[in-house]
Amino acid sequence: MSDPSPLLPPAFAQWFAQRGWQLRRHQAEVLAAAEAGASALVIAPTGGGKTLAGFLPTLVRLHQRPREGLHTLYISPLKALATDIARNLEAPVGEMGLDVRIETRTGDTPQNRRQRQRQRPPHILLTTPESLALLLAYPDAAAFFAGLQRVVLDELHALVPNKRGQLLGLGIARLRRLAPGLQVVGLSATVAEPERLLAWLSTPEQPARLIQGDDGAEPSIEVLIAGGHMPWSGHFGVYAADDLYARIKRQRLTLIFTNTRSQAEIIFQALWRLNEDALPIGLHHGSLEIGQRRKVEAAMAAGRLKAVVCTSSLDLGIDWGDVDLVVQVGAPKGASRLLQRIGRANHRLDEPSKALLVPGNRFEVLECMAAIEAIAAHALDGEVQHERCLDVLAQHLVGTACAGPFDADDLYAEVSTAGGYQGLSRQDFDDVLAFVATGGYALATYERYRKLQQGPDGLWRLTDGRLARQWRMNVGVIQDAPMLKVRLGRRVVGEVEEMFAATLTPGDTFVFSGRVLTFEAIRETDMFCRLADSGAEPKVPNYGGTRLPLSTHLAARVRGWLAHPERWPQLPAPVREWLACQVDRSELPNDDELLVECFPRNGRWFVVVYAFAGWNAHQTLGMLLTRRLERRGAGPLGFVGTDHALAVWSLRPVDDVASLFSVDILGDDLEEWMAESSLLKRTFRQVATIAGLIERRQPGQEKTGRQMTVSSDLIYDVLRKHEPQHVLLRATRADAAVGLLDIRRLADLLVGVQGKIRVRHLARVSPLAVPVMVNIGRENVAGSALDDLLDEAVDDLVAEAMGPRLAA
């Protein structure tokens, strides 16, 4: 293999040789694809030389035929990644003496440099989907991109499933129009369904090639069973801190991933309590002040840290330092996510990455085993994907009009080939166009304010140049929750979601940035805190964000472990005993039936369902079952869900339990609940912001916000009443079905178990029910409507004032 590719010029071959490298097979295939003018999808594990593969054809081309002007556009989901890649490219460019200019362009790029870039573009421009959208909206976009040859899309697997991928897909379609023959190369980690990414990258005229990199060494993953002990509930893994600490001491640099920020805080605290050797252990999550995060990253890169506790904040992007162990605390939730995290350790392909899983409870042990098994079998999670998002399309149509007049038929043809928009109906396109032009309401009252006007030439154009500025202020699809600055005296130590702050009462204590803080007051966008008295137990350990859903794929594997006792010898003893006890007292869920247990406890009647449908779907099911029980007069009192099971309890016993789960539960009850649900309203707010109906909140604007904006909840209510089929409500329902409610998952579950529901009536709580039962009291939401809650608040008061007479 002295001459692996005839396409590699001597200067390059020499550079590879000097470094002791060989051109890898997939790198050669990318060169060949470029030579043939084809687009490609490169799937390779981290450390596989993927990024170099992406840029190699550009560098070779510019070496052989030097030219001016923009040649290659690189787009990544992270600004920091763009900057890092620019730095990495300097090595080959400098060492081979190539005359190639490389620049980044992100939200942080100074105005004068941006202007200069448009006048004299570099050969390679590294940017983000949002900056691309902005570039495409300039009136000179056609000239700017006319000579573009290649686009490299990094971490494509992370972009495509969400709305940023939608924005990017539309941008790429535009680029293909402006620069015919454009080659698009997507770089992706290993995914479950590469054909979806491939379809995203392909057009009818230009199908993309699939290029698979060689697999690296199989990772070595073990489950930590700390001192033979295993808690019944919780996800924090604090019980394992001693063992974890011992492991950290032995490693060079350990990356400890958690699933939530509060988890990260708690593990960080637990480790520092043990830290007699004063090991440098850092913390990194999305709520921390950006300067603090940068400091941790720099310290990692410089090898000054021994361990970093983090959240998904370090899932993607740059490799900071020489990580030799990855720890996952709490359930992995999905095989793909776990694999991605493990990939952060050891970037040499020929050595296995080392990982340690720390389950938080007995069910999580099963989940860890299932994930290890899935990774060994190379079976990854399929991902639910946003498709044909009409709100993103609305934003794109205005952006396109900002660049110049467009023909609706042409634009429809272009958009319906875009990644994520294939199969878009003309009706939907026209509805979005009408929305953008005049609001698209049946009551056509806004004709005189129209934003887009069709001229005598049939082309659509903006009616007012100022609209372009308004659009620029609101571009992008990333939805930041409104944040408050956390202040310790005058110092800002980070940010929390406004939603979280609203749940606190002054005097409440919570863990933040490794310390226990006492909440004092909120003023405007500041949340004032002080350090809590030493030794204070945090009252609210839990803050921050989204719950990662358990993947369907992993859930099925967990069921598999339960249903097949012959595999139990691989499980730790406490888990084996727990399962054996369950067999003795009740039974185990099997592969194709739905196990439901009913038992009395403390004067309440419990129904526990082992649906393994994930927390989100269980929340929905809990809500629906509560409604049903209410109608049946069972007097439901509450429900609580985990990723694996759901418990509902009521005042009176429930008859004919199996019929509770009939499929029609997804009919009227669901409609009604969804209509009231705050989830749907929150989704509408996002959709309306992206579509440009309401303004994105700008920093510093909050003060005047009250007068300037109308609450999106009010808009939602009015629209739902008067025009339920409006394009924005359609977009909202589609989003909710994908992202928030897991309705489809619930529907699949209920349809699948019809006639196969096993009801067990027990005298007392079963072992398997314990992990869900111990959550009761932590989150207790009844299915009552708002007005009932108001009445309850009043009743409390009356009871307080009138004493036991009323209470009886």
Next chain:
Amino acid sequence: MTLDPHLVPLQLGGETLMLDGRGAVWWPERSTLIVADLHLAKAEAFAAQGRFLPPYDSRATLARLVELINAHRPDHVVSLGDGFHRRDGYDRLDAADRQQLDALGLVTRWTWLSGNHDPDAPNGHGASAPELQLGRLHLRHLPTPHPGQAEIAGHLHPKAALRVRGRRLARPCFVTDGQRLLLPALGTFTGGLDVWAPAIAGLFAGPFDVLLCGRDGRLRQLPGSRLEGARRVKVRQGGT
């Protein structure tokens, strides 16, 4: 007296009023219905700035008015100011909405008090006035800091939040201390100001009551101290 579930009686400055949980005051003795901050044609004002809010807010607000007028059959309706979001709001209304409003003008007598958004009443639509004295009560848009007599005012769009079982509930509300009554905004696209904001809480020297308008049109009465934010204010007062 009827047992209308929407109504709660209130003594204000020696007069007996009925607070209607649908967001208005009904004064039986004078057959007068009092409403505040309708902000008609607000969506139009946004559309003019390129934000196409659903043009159904006026329709929804008018429907609430119709319900209230049908329920009480008043001889007189008083709008406490900001009846329209903009001075030219009447002309900006959709034709059907304008007809609806004209029809309401035929079934009862109207007085439009001036607000900060609409200093003038719509042309030919009843009387307009800066303020109004009715019985022992003074009706005006902006509450006065030290009124000589009991007053009913709008402008502030009061709203209150409380926490029940971990859920935060915020609803429009009436605020009163027996001398002053603040009305919730009846307009569809009207946000609210929390009762603990200085603009509202600062008006009342002593304790005040808050009556929340439920979605079912019924009122829930709570003392201010029970509401979310009450402790926050105390902390601040204690600190300074």
